[in-house]
Amino acid sequence: MVPISYYLVLSAILFALGVVGFLIKRNLITLFMSIELMLNGVNLAFVAFAWQWKSLNGQVFVFFVMVVAAAEAAVGLAIIIAVFRTRETLNVDRVNLLKL
């Protein structure tokens, strides 16, 4: 049996790597991927706790997190396309105005 703390440490590492990616990457699409990485780390913690308590509620919550991630990816990528149409760049440093 794998101790539950191993999974929790792994999920913390994945979340921290997602935070790093969000801060150091300069491409809008890669920023979105870093957010997905963070969500994956959180999902891992949810499933680990569900496994610890032998309760399926945590797994159902992961299901909802995935649904929200799908909605977020759809809307976010549409926003990226809209930004690219007007700015013709994906670099976040050049996207510094709220006005399209």
Place this chain on the structure above:
Amino acid sequence: MLQLVLFFVFGTIAVAAAVNLLAQRHPINSALSLIVVMASVAALFLLMGAEFLAAIQVIVYAGAIMVLFVFVIMLLNAGEEERTPGSRIAKLLGFPAVVLLAGFLAWTLVTRNPYPVAVNLTGRFVGSPALIAQLLFRDFLLPFEVTSVLILIAIMGAVVLASSAGTTAGPGSPERPPAKRES
């Protein structure tokens, strides 16, 4: 014992692919690394008895969402990202800050957990689709229905945002003025 080996194999693959996601310059390489991360996280889900979630992880995350990402990368013809030089303080403090963040998260999750070993180790615990469905359509029926509204709104929002119709001076239309650049 086998579970421990599998955990370390897939955990190492997940962390290595996540680091590769950060190291790669081209977004398509990052996307492929993210698919590897998701696949290994799905394997870890299987180790913890979350069968349904492992399947959903592969089908929805590694399948649908990542196809969307790759599609957008190819649609926008995204090239290598440009590096902007950061300040030296950010470079000096960045690495310790990351280690601190990961350490703090892990410390909180592990030490605040009153029972560090899985309770009732003997019982077989499998998140099969039937059990998940019972929970989802009985106890969590209202949230489940609300997510359908959320998905509907997200689809409509994506269509409105990404389509050229509806906006004045429709972007992508022939008479569109050239994109303005702020110096």
